[in-house]
Amino acid sequence: MSSAKIFLRATALASFAVAATLPLAAATASYVVPIDTNTNGVIESSEIQSVLNTAKGVVFLPASNTYSLNATLTITSKNGVSLVGEGVTTVLPIVGNIEGVVISAGTGCAVRHVKFVGGVGHAQNAIRISGGNEHAVQGVTFQATYRAIQLVDGIGPLLTDVTMTGLTGDYGIKIDGSGGTAKVDAAQLHNITGSSSGTNIEWLLFGRADGIEVQTASLSGSKRGLRAYGATGPKYVYTNNVTISSPANEGVLFESGADVLVNDTTITNSGGTGFGFGSSFVGGAVLTDLTISSAAGHGVSIEGGRDIGILEPVITATGSALTAGTGAGIKIATACSYVSVTDGSVKGGQYGILYTGTTTQSDNQNVKMKNVTLTTNTVPSSPGNLEGPPASTIIIDNTDTTRVTLTGAWTAVTTNPGYYGANYLHDGNTGTGKSARFTPTLVAGNYEVFARWSANVNRANNTPIDVIHAGGTSTFSVNQELNNGTWVSLGVFTFNAGTGGSVLIRNAGANGYVIADAVQFIPQ
Missing domain, CATH: 2.60.120.260 (Galactose-binding domain-like)
Incomplete structure (x- = not known):
């Protein structure tokens, strides 16, 4: 799928996203409410599931009730069925090592305005979407769950206004096709928030997918803000207005993947490199308005790929986590080609911009920079021919x-x-x-x-x-x-x-x- 198709699909989904924000009465003509059939004062999974099985629209979960998810809720092959609460006051505790909700097949189903709370022994996703078209998770809070959301198949999923706090597992949101013909197309993530004092969570984890848009995210603490991985990684990734603070490792790491557009990203106090491309990254990346401050590794590390442009970066990296004298504001490996850095300012622990090849290699591979301020570095650039000619005589x-x-x-x-x-x-x-x-x-x-x-x-x-x-x-x-x-x-x-x-x-x-x-x- 081309990047143009992604944005066309995003436009087509706009009406769906708007409808998701309407008041309940406007969004649907009717709704049903689960009842406490066993009169024990708690509405359990079986009582919610019995309503979901026959629902045609909204299953409403009033905040005044007490709930217990002691079995996984499933929404299978449904069209337009939504599980809707009243925000953070509709609390859904997950009891035991189970998934909270699984949506598969169908079109336009959703979980909205509820709060999942992890319990003792929980080591699963709170929500998993494993197929279908244009399913949504909106206005949902995940507190102390093992993981938040996993997308393994489907077209056009929308995750918006998602809040994650104190997760105990290994990722917050994972988008990765399950193999074979299964993959995720045209996923949209809007207004994503994650905060944790731990060091294990990778907030956004992207694998086999064609088209991921991240529009506004604030991710603090834990292991990484975003990591792309896998044999091929994701294609056509667009991020805008993303802030990542105090990750234990990299702020962003594309181990693999291709065709990436990153705009207006701020990464502060990373325990490792601020923004990295791994050796398996294919190439095709533009980074604009990238701000990295106090990175303990390199500011940006490019180990693989071609056709990578960095425009107007503002980078400060201390290199304190690296061997003394090796840190760079931007490090570019010999295997890379057609890499350019234009305008902005870059400061590293030792080097401003470091290319690990020779002068001849940098000329042949077309690794260049232009109008970048490097005067505060011990070594502005290496080799020296990375710097283009001045604008005037x-x-x-x-x-x-x-x-x-x-x-x-x-x-x-x-x-x-x-x-x-x-x-x-x-x-x-x-x-x-x-x-x-x-x-x-x-x-x-x-x-x-x-x-x-x-x-x-x-x-x-x-x-x-x-x-x-x-x-x-x-x-x-x-x-x-x-x-x-x-x-x-x-x-x-x-x-x-x-x-x-x-x-x-x-x-x-x-x-x-x-x-x-x-x-x-x-x-x-």
């Missing part, structure tokens, strides 16, 4: 006191035309001991370097100019009697990132006035 004038360092006494004048900026410098025709160093801040790459001066017949025709670049120092002797007001090329050179490169104009051995006016770096 760099020109340094002699009046730029922050980037021009003078040795000896130079005189600023405007006597002869052809100079750049407000004036130019001359050495007084002293012949030795003076220099002017022009130092840009560069991203790594190749640049053509130019110098400019105001020419005159009294100038030196053997002015020494050094270009300090990644490969060493190249020295040129230029004739400043000629080329008045012209940018004169000194050649194309490779520079490392930072301020290690420079142009040095000297007067040692010069046979006339030496002029220091301006230099220019044009990215190639």
Whole structure:
């Protein structure tokens, strides 16, 4: 199923979602209420099930009654049958190691506005949907259950306004086709909340599925916020407005899967990497407006996949859970290809952005970044060629006191035309001991370097100019009697990132006035 089909299906389900939020009287013309047939003061599973078996619409569970789920409730091959309570005051305790409710086959069935509470020995799902179309779980709270919801088959399930607290098992919501032809298509998760002080729960667990939309989720504590897994993993996953705080491991981990769009996600205080792609991830991912703060591992780790774009990230990772000196804001493995990071800011424990391959490999695999702020990192990027060229040419004038360092006494004048900026410098025709160093801040790459001066017949025709670049120092002797007001090329050179490169104009051995006016770096 294409991503376009997913969103078309989501649109088709919109009327279903709206109907689910209507008052009871508006949503259905009639309803039935289970009664305490054995007069023991508790409405048990058998008494609810007897009503579900014959229901055509809503089975209403008033909050004033006391309930006990001592056997699994089943809604099988029904159309439009809903189990509806009055919110958190309709409490459904699960007694023993059983599932609370199982929905299979049929169309448009639902569990709404109830609260499941786990009991001693509960080690199952509270709700399982194992087939059918457009079933829903809405406004349901799960407290101290082992798990909340499992989807194993079906098209268009809707989970909305789901709250999970204090779960004791291994996941909150699991979406994974049971094998063979069974899989989940076009699942929608809206307004999902999970909170736990434990470290075992993976709040959202995605396996074999085509199309999962997560729209607004707040998940705190436990093991992970979201994990995708399996031989193929899920396809077409879209998440928006997701907040994950204090997971013991990763905030989000796609071990496998393909075609992922993640927008407006915030991950804070993860015990491991903030956001990870595993080695079995196929590729096709866009991460926009990703904020990761205080990740104890890498900010983002990409171990596999291709065609992955990260746009405007704001990442801070301490790397405290990793071997010292290995942490990165974004780590990209050699196996990855066509990975780009654009705009934003990234800070890691040691590296800003770390690609584990060589310079040649990063060029061949097209692993690049552009306009990313990395200045607070010990190593901004490795290898240096990850950084693309700057947006514009760099020109340094002699009046730029922050980037021009003078040795000896130079005189600023405007006597002869052809100079750049407000004036130019001359050495007084002293012949030795003076220099002017022009130092840009560069991203790594190749640049053509130019110098400019105001020419005159009294100038030196053997002015020494050094270009300090990644490969060493190249020295040129230029004739400043000629080329008045012209940018004169000194050649194309490779520079490392930072301020290690420079142009040095000297007067040692010069046979006339030496002029220091301006230099220019044009990215190639």
